[in-house]
Amino acid sequence: MDNRQKVTIKDVAREAGCGIATASRVLNKSGPASPEVRARVETAAQDLGFSFSALGRALQGGRSMTIGCLVPSLANPVFAEAVQGVQETLAGTGYQLLIASSNYDGEADNEAIATLAAKEVDGLIVTMVAPERSAALKQARQRGLPVSLMFHDPIDGFLTAHVDNFEAAREVARRFADLGHRQTAFLALRFSTSDRSRNRYAGFHAGCRARGMPDPALIELGEAEANTPELLAAILAAHQGLTAIFASNDFLAIAVQKAARLMGKSVPRDLSVVGFDGIEIGRLLDVPLATIETAPDAMGRQAAQTLLDMMQGNPGVQRPPLPFDFRAGATLAPPRTKSRDDDQVRPRPPSVHSLKTDLKQG
Amino acid sequence: MDNRQKVTIKDVAREAGCGIATASRVLNKSGPASPEVRARVETAAQDLGFSFSALGRALQGGRSMTIGCLVPSLANPVFAEAVQGVQETLAGTGYQLLIASSNYDGEADNEAIATLAAKEVDGLIVTMVAPERSAALKQARQRGLPVSLMFHDPIDGFLTAHVDNFEAAREVARRFADLGHRQTAFLALRFSTSDRSRNRYAGFHAGCRARGMPDPALIELGEAEANTPELLAAILAAHQGLTAIFASNDFLAIAVQKAARLMGKSVPRDLSVVGFDGIEIGRLLDVPLATIETAPDAMGRQAAQTLLDMMQGNPGVQRPPLPFDFRAGATLAPPRTKSRDDDQVRPRPPSVHSLKTDLKQG
DNA sequence: TTGTACGCGTTATCAA
DNA sequence: TTGATAACGCGTACAA
Numbered sequence: 023m024d025n026r027q028k029v030t031i032k033d034v035a036r037e038a039g040c041g042i043a044t045a046s047r048v049l050n051k052s053g054p055a056s057p058e059v060r061a062r063v064e065t066a067a068q069d070l071g072f073s074f075s076a077l078g079r080a081l082q083g084g085r086s087m088t089i090g091c092l093v094p095s096l097a098n099p100v101f102a103e104a105v106q107g108v109q110e111t112l113a114g115t116g117y118q119l120l121i122a123s124s125n126y127d128g129e130a131d132n133e134a135i136a137t138l139a140a141k142e143v144d145g146l147i148v149t150m151v152a153p154e155r156s157a158a159l160k161q162a163r164q165r166g167l168p169v170s171l172m173f174h175d176p177i178d179g180f181l182t183a184h185v186d187n188f189e190a191a192r193e194v195a196r197r198f199a200d201l202g203h204r205q206t207a208f209l210a211l212r213f214s215t216s217d218r219s220r221n222r223y224a225g226f227h228a229g230c231r232a233r234g235m236p237d238p239a240l241i242e243l244g245e246a247e248a249n250t251p252e253l254l255a256a257i258l259a260a261h262q263g264l265t266a267i268f269a270s271n272d273f274l275a276i277a278v279q280k281a282a283r284l285m286g287k288s289v290p291r292d293l294s295v296v297g298f299d300g301i302e303i304g305r306l307l308d309v310p311l312a313t314i315e316t317a318p319d320a321m322g323r324q325a326a327q328t329l330l331d332m333m334q335g336n337p338g339v340q341r342p343p344l345p346f347d348f349r350a351g352a353t354l355a356p357p358r359t360k361s362r363d364d365d366q367v368r369p370r371p372p373s374v375h376s377l378k379t380d381l382k383q384g
Numbered sequence: 385m386d387n388r389q390k391v392t393i394k395d396v397a398r399e400a401g402c403g404i405a406t407a408s409r410v411l412n413k414s415g416p417a418s419p420e421v422r423a424r425v426e427t428a429a430q431d432l433g434f435s436f437s438a439l440g441r442a443l444q445g446g447r448s449m450t451i452g453c454l455v456p457s458l459a460n461p462v463f464a465e466a467v468q469g470v471q472e473t474l475a476g477t478g479y480q481l482l483i484a485s486s487n488y489d490g491e492a493d494n495e496a497i498a499t500l501a502a503k504e505v506d507g508l509i510v511t512m513v514a515p516e517r518s519a520a521l522k523q524a525r526q527r528g529l530p531v532s533l534m535f536h537d538p539i540d541g542f543l544t545a546h547v548d549n550f551e552a553a554r555e556v557a558r559r560f561a562d563l564g565h566r567q568t569a570f571l572a573l574r575f576s577t578s579d580r581s582r583n584r585y586a587g588f589h590a591g592c593r594a595r596g597m598p599d600p601a602l603i604e605l606g607e608a609e610a611n612t613p614e615l616l617a618a619i620l621a622a623h624q625g626l627t628a629i630f631a632s633n634d635f636l637a638i639a640v641q642k643a644a645r646l647m648g649k650s651v652p653r654d655l656s657v658v659g660f661d662g663i664e665i666g667r668l669l670d671v672p673l674a675t676i677e678t679a680p681d682a683m684g685r686q687a688a689q690t691l692l693d694m695m696q697g698n699p700g701v702q703r704p705p706l707p708f709d710f711r712a713g714a715t716l717a718p719p720r721t722k723s724r725d726d727d728q729v730r731p732r733p734p735s736v737h738s739l740k741t742d743l744k745q746g
Numbered sequence: 747t748t749g750t751a752c753g754c755g756t757t758a759t760c761a762a
Numbered sequence: 763t764t765g766a767t768a769a770c771g772c773g774t775a776c777a778a
Contacts, residue, residue, distance in 0.1 A: 028527060030771055041749035046773060053774090054747055071523060076503040077448065078771030081439050081754045088482070088503070095468060097681070102464035106457060109485050113492075118499060120450070121483045123471050137480060141438045141450070161433060165390060251668070273665070280668045303635070306613070306642045308670040319459070392755055403765035408757065416763055440755030443770045 029070045030078075037066035049074070080142065089117050089329065090138030091147045093172075094126045100271070100299050100318045101149065104172055107322025108147055115330065117144070124150065126215050132158040139167060145329045147322075149173045151215045153180060168332035172325040175221050176340060181332070183324035186343040187218050188225035190314045193348055194268050194296050195229025195238075201356045203266040203294065206230065207239040209278065210270045211248050219270045222298065226268055239264070248274060255281040265294060265357035272297035272304050272313055279309070279353065290355035300349055312351030320344055391432045399428035411436070442504065451479050451691065452500030453509045455534075456488045462633070462661050462680045463511065466534055469684025470509055477692065479506070486512065488577050494520040501529060507691045509684075511535045513577045515542060530694035534687040537583050538702060543694070545686035548705040549580050550587035552676045555710055556630050556658050557591025557600075559674075563718045565628040565656065568592065569601040571640065572632045573610050581632045584660065588630055601626070610636060617643040627656060627719035634659035634666050634675055641671070641715065652717035662711055674713030682706055 035045040040059055047053035048063040049072075055063070066072075080086040091108060093101040109119060120143055124130035128151035135158035138146060145168040146159075153159055154177050163169055171182035198206055208223045223240060230238050239261055247253045254277055258264070269275035275297030279289050287293050289309065297304065300315025321344060332338040397407040402421055409415035410425040411434075417425070428434075442448040453470060455463040471481060482505055484496035490513035497520035500508060507530040508521075515521055516539050525531055533544035560568055570585045585602060592600050601623055609615040620626070620643055631637035637659030641651050649655050651671065659666065662677025683706060694700040 028771090031773095032771075035749095042772085043749060043751095043774075044747085047748090050773080056747060059748085071526075073498065073502055075771050076499075077439060077443050078754090079773080081443055081756095081770090082772045082774085084754075086439065096458065096464045096471065097461075097468040099459075099461045099464065102458045102461060105483075106459040106485065109458065109483075110487075118503065119483050121467075121471075121481050123468065125472075136435065137438075140435055141480065164433075276665060276668045279670070283670075303638060303665055306638045308641070308645075390755095394755075397765095404755095405757085405759095405765055405767090406763085409764090412757085414757085418763060421763085437755050440770090441757075443754090443772095444756040444758085446770075 028075075029072050030075070031072070033070055034063060034066045034072050037070060038062040085144055086142045087116050087118065088120050088141065088143045089145050089147060089326075090120045090122070090135075090141070090143035092122045092124065092131065092134050092138065093149045094151075095123050096121075099301060101173075103318040104149075104322035104325075107319035108326040109322075110319075111323045111326035111330070126151065126212055128152060128156075128215065132156055135159050135162060138162075139165070143167070145170065145333050147172060147325050147329055152217075153177055168329055168338075170325045170329035170332065170338075172321050173218055175217060181328050181338050181340050183321045183328065183341070184343055185316045185321070185346045187221040188228070189343075190298070190316075190346045191222040191225030191268070192229035192232075193346075194314065195226050195233060195235070197296070197348065197354065198266045198268075198294070199230070199233035199235060201266075201294070201354070203357050204235050205263045206235065206266045206268065207241050207261060207264050208268050208270070209241050209243060209274055211243050211245075211274055213240075213242045213270075216270075222268075222270055238268070243274070248277060251277055251280040251284055254278065255284045258282070259285060265292075266354075267293065267295050269295065269297050272299045272301045272311060275311055275313065275353070276304075276307075290353050291358060294355055294357070295353040296351075300347070304351070305349070309353055310351040311349075312354040313349050315347040315349045317344060390437075391434045392437070393434070395432055396425060396428045396434050399432060400424040447506055448504045449478050449480065450482050450503065450505045451507050451509060451688075452482050452484070452497075452503070452505035454484045454486065454493065454496050454500065455511045456513075457485050458483075461663060463535075465680040466511075466684035466687075469681035470688040471684075472681075473685045473688035473692070488513065488574055490514060490518075490577065494518055497521050497524060500524075501527070505529070507532065507695050509534060509687050509691055514579075515539055530691055530700075532687045532691035532694065532700075534683050535580055537579060543690050543700050543702050545683045545690065545703070546705055547678045547683070547708045549583040550590070551705075552660070552678075552708045553584040553587030553630070554591035554594070555708075556676065557588050557595060557597070559658070559710065559716065560628045560630075560656070561592070561595035561597060563628075563656070563716070565719050566597050567625045568597065568628045568630065569603050569623060569626050570630050570632070571603050571605060571636055573605045573607075573636055575602075575604045575632075578632075584630075584632055600630070605636070610639060613639055613642040613646055616640065617646045620644070621647060627654075628716075629655065629657050631657065631659050634661045634663045634673060637673055637675065637715070638666075638669075652715050653720055656717055656719070657715040658713075662709070666713070667711070671715055672713040673711075674716040675711050677709040677711045679706060 031045050035042045045063050048055045048060050096102045122134035124134055131150040139162045147170050149172045171180050174182045175184055208226050210219045213219050275295050278295050282289050282293050289295055297311050297313035300313050304311035304313055393407050397404045407425050410417045410422050458464045486492035486496055493512040501524045509532050511534045533542050536544045537546055570588050572581045575581050629640055637657050640657050644651050644655050651657055659673050659675035662675050666673035666675055
């Protein structure tokens with residue numbers, strides 16, 4: 023019942039009464055073989071339930087047909103979607119994905135890269151804390167391993183699939199300015215370990231300056247605050263006078279709305295909120311979320327395609343940033359005129375917006 | 385600059401002026417070596433930037449230290465979170481994850497299993513269309529590969545990390561019954577390829593019967609309808625008289641609310657909605673979603689732990705289902721009394737609920 | 747058309 | 763304490 027012994031091509035050859043090389047040629051259709059032998063080998067393989075060991079193949083051929091992929095976490099749907107995009111592009115090419123996640127930890131990043139390299143992956147697709155400073159990544163590249171980045175803004179010497187975080191954030195500043203906002207804030211989770219987040223702040227900051235607004239407040243959040251609306255509310259309460267918040271991702275933006283509700287503030291009457299990423303659910307919300315819409319799956323696909331190119335010997339070329347889209351939503355409006363209408367605590371927004379953007383997409 | 389040649393233990397040995405075996409013993413601390421040789425080997429390894437090839441090791445040792453994992457899609461956060469849970473449990477054990485996704489396709493499932501097995505993974509963690517009928521999976525097990533299932537309800541001969549879908553769905557029926565609902569429907573995406581979905585329907589159906597309600601309508605959705613509120617609205621409109629809908633996952637439940645809004649129906653006044661999975665965002669919504677809360681990451685962790693046990697030679701034992709929780713939300717209420725208040729089109733719910741469940745969690 | 751033998755990188759055995 | 767060698771599963775050059 024338990025046929026625990028692995029059947030190798032040697033077994034097939036013996037069973038078929040021929041040499042190993044012949045069996046290999048038949049099964050791989052890589053060389054000549056007489057019809058009779060061919061048949062014997064094939065039935066032998068069938069009977070024994072033979073299948074090639076990718077290990078032996080990799081060792082002998084020098085290619086593992088495996089791609090290594092490192093992302094901060096699969097629990098973040100943005101990265102998960104990107105990886106899914108990578109999968110889709112790789113499907114049919116014969117490559118498999120060896121995945122590692124670092125939980126946003128720079129140390130773990132390095133270990134993961136080293137382990138991936140030890141498994142002799144044929145290429146690397148990476149999102150990590152600091153690619154430009156990773157010793158492991160540097161060493162991997164020195165050995166000739168092709169590396170393709172995802173999400174990172176361009177870094178010297180690397181190819182990356184990305185959106186222009188700076189420009190996108192500047193666009194948000196523009197929108198705020200156009201509506202008359204002045205007191206704004208940038209809400210960041212994991213600011214120190216994410217170049218994306220830092221670049222978004224930089225772009226937002228620059229955008230505000232360009233429009234003569236005061237510099238935006240930078241509010242750095244820990245996991246706890248981000249996941250607990252009560253804590254978040256307390257933090258926001260400490261920043262008086264804010265009329266608009268740019269959150270570094272959509273989850274944060276939604277959490278801000280919840281926090282605002284707890285504070286008795288109404289979105290967007292008392293506070294405008296814009297997110298980043300453009301997760302699908304944002305547009306299905308009762309109050310559709312205004313956000314920068316990006317396409318993580320496209321990023322994954324482009325990163326994978328770039329890597330495939332590199333592995334085929336092409337030098338590879340940095341492609342332009344993937345497009346982003348400012349998605350209008352009901353969480354963004356002009357600031358309250360500040361004079362009248364200063365009644366307290368009305369837990370829900372005036373709710374005219376709910377249908378506003380319904381037409382855009384189904 | 386481009387040191388493309390891979391450095392092997394042989395190079396280290398030559399550089400250190402000793403035999404291969406000695407170098408191996410030093411680097412693995414697996415045997416005796418004189419202090420001098422030890423030092424020479426270690427500096428040689430350093431200088432050359434040597435690291436072991438996991439390939440050679442796997443071939444010789446018979447263990448690849450790699451776990452194969454198959455899920456339908458990483459774009460579904462439920463699976464992504466589960467995989468992340470697997471990762472977390474595997475971290476520190478020395479095992480890496482080789483991931484495949486099938487896009488809910490039974491054919492692709494089989495191919496993926498075969499490929500994973502060919503890479504000689506040491507174990508398999510699987511969610512697929514039909515594990516009990518997969519030839520590839522059967523073959524893999526015959527070769528002695530430990531297999532651990534995720535999400536699937538118990539299947540003869542398999543160990544699985546799961547929630548009791550039937551029971552959870554029956555709970556939903558109970559809640560509907562308690563509130564006085566009678567005309568209900570089960571909304572399913574990918575009904576034919578998901579045993580989870582089918583078991584949820586079965587439990588819901590049984591629960592309705594047990595409470596003397598009419599059998600629930602079974603509404604099967606395609607991708608298009610699920611993602612297009614307009615289409616969804618049209619379908620729902622074809623089912624007159626429904627007062628409560630049980631959606632087979634939270635995204636669907638949120639889409640139903642959007643569709644209801646388009647139809648001029650108010651949730652929960654005109655229609656109650658309950659989801660399944662308990663994604664985090666559901667509780668941050670303006671109208672918090674009533675749903676069955678599960679813990680995908682815990683499922684991943686349990687599946688991984690089970691597999692680790694099996695790989696250590698333990699027979700492994702089927703653990704009880706992971707707990708689920710009925711999460712109260714503002715999308716569930718008694719049906720409208722049907723007599724009065726029959727005015728048309730009021731796009732928003734009365735909105736008293738928004739704060740109702742806020743206390744439960746932050 | 748066929749089969750032998752080598753090498754891929756490693757570890758374990760065994761004799762020195 | 764050391765090092766040569768077999769073995770892991772495969773593809774392939776080369777000889778038959």
